[in-house]
Amino acid sequence: MLLEVKNxxxxxxxxxxxxxxxxxxxxxEILAIVGPNGAGKTVLFGLISGLLRPTRGQIxxxxxxxxxxxxxxxxxxxxxxxxxxxALFDQLRVVDNLAIGYRQRTTGGFxxxxxxxxxxEEDKDRTTAKVMEILSFIGLAEKAFHFVSTLxxxxxxxxxxxxxxxxQPKMILLDEPTGGLIxxxxxxxxxxxxxxxxxxxxxxxxxxxKMRMVxxxxxxxxxxxxxxVIAEGTPGEISxxxxxxxxxxxxxxxx
Amino acid sequence: xxxxxxxxxxxxxxxxxxxxxxxxxLITNRYHFQIVIMGCLFSIxxxxxxxxxxxxxxxxMAHAGFFGIGAYGVALxxxxxxxxxxxxxxxxxxxxxVGFLIGLPTLRARGSYFAISTMxxxxxxxxxxxxxxxxTGGYNGVVGIPLPNPIFLPGVGDLGFQTQAAQYYLVLAFxxxxxxxxxxxxxxxxxxxxxxxxxxxxxxxxxxxxxxxGKILSFVVANFFAGLAGGIYASLIGTISPATAALEQTFGWxxxxxxxxxxxxxxxxxxxxxxxxxMEYLQFLTEYRLIIFGVxxxxxxxxxxxxxxxxxxxxxxxxxxxxxxxRGEKRAAGG
Numbered sequence: 001m002l003l004e005v006k007n008x009x010x011x012x013x014x015x016x017x018x019x020x021x022x023x024x025x026x027x028x029e030i031l032a033i034v035g036p037n038g039a040g041k042t043v044l045f046g047l048i049s050g051l052l053r054p055t056r057g058q059i060x061x062x063x064x065x066x067x068x069x070x071x072x073x074x075x076x077x078x079x080x081x082x083x084x085x086x087a088l089f090d091q092l093r094v095v096d097n098l099a100i101g102y103r104q105r106t107t108g109g110f111x112x113x114x115x116x117x118x119x120x121e122e123d124k125d126r127t128t129a130k131v132m133e134i135l136s137f138i139g140l141a142e143k144a145f146h147f148v149s150t151l152x153x154x155x156x157x158x159x160x161x162x163x164x165x166x167x168q169p170k171m172i173l174l175d176e177p178t179g180g181l182i183x184x185x186x187x188x189x190x191x192x193x194x195x196x197x198x199x200x201x202x203x204x205x206x207x208x209x210k211m212r213m214v215x216x217x218x219x220x221x222x223x224x225x226x227x228x229v230i231a232e233g234t235p236g237e238i239s240x241x242x243x244x245x246x247x248x249x250x251x252x253x254x255x
Numbered sequence: 256x257x258x259x260x261x262x263x264x265x266x267x268x269x270x271x272x273x274x275x276x277x278x279x280x281l282i283t284n285r286y287h288f289q290i291v292i293m294g295c296l297f298s299i300x301x302x303x304x305x306x307x308x309x310x311x312x313x314x315x316m317a318h319a320g321f322f323g324i325g326a327y328g329v330a331l332x333x334x335x336x337x338x339x340x341x342x343x344x345x346x347x348x349x350x351x352x353v354g355f356l357i358g359l360p361t362l363r364a365r366g367s368y369f370a371i372s373t374m375x376x377x378x379x380x381x382x383x384x385x386x387x388x389x390x391t392g393g394y395n396g397v398v399g400i401p402l403p404n405p406i407f408l409p410g411v412g413d414l415g416f417q418t419q420a421a422q423y424y425l426v427l428a429f430x431x432x433x434x435x436x437x438x439x440x441x442x443x444x445x446x447x448x449x450x451x452x453x454x455x456x457x458x459x460x461x462x463x464x465x466x467x468x469g470k471i472l473s474f475v476v477a478n479f480f481a482g483l484a485g486g487i488y489a490s491l492i493g494t495i496s497p498a499t500a501a502l503e504q505t506f507g508w509x510x511x512x513x514x515x516x517x518x519x520x521x522x523x524x525x526x527x528x529x530x531x532x533x534m535e536y537l538q539f540l541t542e543y544r545l546i547i548f549g550v551x552x553x554x555x556x557x558x559x560x561x562x563x564x565x566x567x568x569x570x571x572x573x574x575x576x577x578x579x580x581x582r583g584e585k586r587a588a589g590g
Contacts, residue, residue: 049461075463083461089454092447100451103444104463110472113445114436123444167463 001062002027002171002203003048003079008057010043017043019227021057025171030197030204032218034211034238036247039224041207042084045173049081050074062170076104078170082160084179084207090148094140094159097148098131101163105130130166137200138162138192154185158192165196171203172196178210186210190217215239223247275427279420288419290535294528295426296488299433300504301511301523303480308509309518310441311473312453314366316505317357317373318481320380323500324350325482326489327384330397333490339403343486350482351475358474362467365456377502385497396496403490422491429487430524433480437520440476449473450518510548514555516564525563 003025010018018040025031033041046052048059050071058067066074075081089097106123113120135141138158143151151159157177164172177193178186190213197204208214214221215235223231223238225247231238238244262269282288304318328346333339361372385394392398403425405415416422440446451459452466460466489495498504508523511530516522537544559566 051457051461070465071457071460072463072465075461081461083458087455087458087461089451089458091454092450096447096450099444100447100459100464101462103448103451106444108444110445110476113443114439116439120443127444163462 001025001060003062003205004060005044005048006058006060008044008047008059009055010040010047010052011055016227018047018054021224021227021229023222023229023232025203025205026220028197028201028203029219030193030206030217032214032221033205033207033224034209034214034221035224035230038226040227041224042175043227044224045081045175045207048074049079049173072104075167075169079173080164080167080169080171081173082164082175082177084175086153086156086160088148088156088160088163093145093147094135094151095131095144097159097163098134098166099127101166102127102130104167134162134166137165137195154181154188157181157185157189161189161192161196165200165202169202171205174204174206174208176207176209178208178213186213193217279423285419288423290531291528292419292423292426292491294531295423295430296484296491297508297511297531298430298524298527299426299484299487300481301508301515301527302433302437302520303477303484304505304508305512305517305520305523306437306440306449306480307473307477309512309523310446310453311449311470313362313470313474314370315373315474315477316370316502317377317380318477318508319502319504320377320500321350321354321478321481322485322488322504323380323384323495323497324353325485326495326499327391327397327485328482329486330400330489330495331390333401334397334399339401339490340406343403343483343490346486347479347482350485351479354475354478355471358471362470362474374502377500377505381497381500381502384500391497394497396494396499397489398494400489400493400495402493403487416491426487426491429483433483434520434524436476436480441520453518510552512562513552514562516562516566518561519564519568522562522564529563 001024005021005023008018008021009016021040021044033044035041043052047054050066050069050073053068058065060066061074061077061079064077066077069077089100092100106127108117108120108123111117132141135144138161140155140159140162143155148156148159161172161174161177174193178189181189193204193206194217196202206214206218218235221231221233221235221238222229223241223244230243230247231241233241278291279288282291300318300322304315307313307315325346328349329339329342332342332345357373357376361369361376364372384391387393403416405413408414414421416425441449448459448464448469451462451464452469456466459469485499488499508527511526512523513526514530515524515526534544537547540547555562561568
């Protein structure tokens with residue numbers, strides 16, 4: 001078991017955004033978390049990545065409890081994430097964004113930076129090599145020295161995945177990786193996610209609204225509604241689950 | 256080989272350095288020379304403010320307070336007979352330490368809340384300097400602070416700091432040291448980490464950067480150099496008072512950084528030299544000068560968000576683009 005969430009609850013002024021959610025993420029899978037707007041999916045990601053503190057419940061990463069840890073500690077422990085509204089360092093260039101993502105894997109501190117020690121050199125070379133590798137992995141090699149603000153929406157989405165990916169995380173949380181993209185761009189991101197899963201061997205957990213894409217991509221799905229898990233299973237099982245159909249469409253099949 | 260390559264790429268900076276080293280031969284007017292010395296000193300203060308404000312994005316309004324801690328430290332220690340060369344690092348470290356302690360609570364606040372809370376601490380430091388009479392001499396300040404002790408140079412003998420030229424080389428050396436350290440910090444993964452915090456603190460945390468530690472480090476380093484500048488100031492000027500640590504000083508440096516070019520290494524230095532000169536020429540306007548700077552500040556922030564040097568770089572890029580475009584058109588027309 002890679003990640004285990006037990007009885008997780010998050011209240012905002014009495015409103016339970018996530019209530020008593022328990023779920024497990026298995027090593028090496030693609031898990032999709034779906035549900036109508038306001039179901040608590042993003043809040044759940046916020047809790048796992050440490051941005052929000054749970055009201056109750058525990059989170060374990062490979063058996064170690066990480067509940068209440070600061071986001072940077074959780075990130076260093078191997079959980080990377082992207083944001084729903086694409087978050088990037090928009091004052092900086094593409095390469096800088098990736099280098100910042102890799103910073104947690106470097107060890108040089110203040111003095112080695114000041115004195116340009118061998119460790120500093122090694123960090124620099126390692127970072128450069130890794131940035132180059134990720135650039136070609138996400139297909140942005142030609143845009144390496146462009147500023148983020150000049151990239152298209154789809155390129156920004158790919159870069160944000162790259163920033164999460166470069167730290168070689170154990171799992172990656174993708175919050176609507178194709179939100180706001182047109183169909184071709186969606187397909188491109190889908191194949192990138194597949195590539196992450198297959199070649200990099202990273203566990204993927206994603207929130208997505210585009211049902212066809214999710215059904216195609218995910219091996220397992222968890223459906224949230226009003227902050228609770230209402231269904232769990234393979235895409236096939238989910239698409240025929242009456243509770244899910246009820247929650248989404250009030251009666252009709254979704255796939 | 257590397258030297259030749261270095262000179263080819265950085266000839267402008269090499270030229271500037273030679274000019275700076277020969278400056279005492281070029282300036283004959285004592286008053287102008289003093290302005291240059293103060294320009295170097297305030298460059299150190301502005302550069303360090305730029306680290307926390309420009310690169311890390313945290314608007315510290317206590318900078319003059321730390322300048323004051325360095326100044327009072329050197330003043331009081333050297334008057335007690337300690338060597339300037341020991342008192343200066345000790346006072347700078349004291350400024351850094353106080354910065355660390357003040358940073359612990361204030362750096363938890365964001366944006367304007369950080370600015371306001373540091374402003375309070377800055378004011379407190381200057382009030383303490385004015386009222387802890389037994390230690391600081393109150394609002395009369397400290398007078399008769401000795402000049403830096405002579406240093407022994409092999410082949411030259413003891414070198415004192417009575418002459419303006421010697422004082423100039425002293426501040427120039429410290430300015431170059433500050434510039435070197437800022438350059439190393441900024442052009443590194445650590446500097447990228449600072450800029451990540453400035454740009455998007457939540458995202459920086461999510462990619463594994465300890466944002467609080469980064470802010471503390473930047474703040475402590477900035478305050479060390481503020482203290483350093485203050486210490487040299489006290490020793491060269493010979494008198495200090497609570498006004499040395501006053502908020503107005505911070506605002507002055509803030510203008511240097513903003514007009515000169517925020518988050519550039521050259522901007523604060525350009526600001527520290529150009530703005531006092533402009534101030535000098537506008538002397539006839541007395542207090543109304545500040546209105547002009549107020550308007551200028553608004554214009555610059557709106558139209559040149561990265562100040563004079565940032566605007567200069569953009570202009571350079573535009574010209575280059577235009578040139579490239581022209582050449583492209585010519586080639587197209589020729590072919």
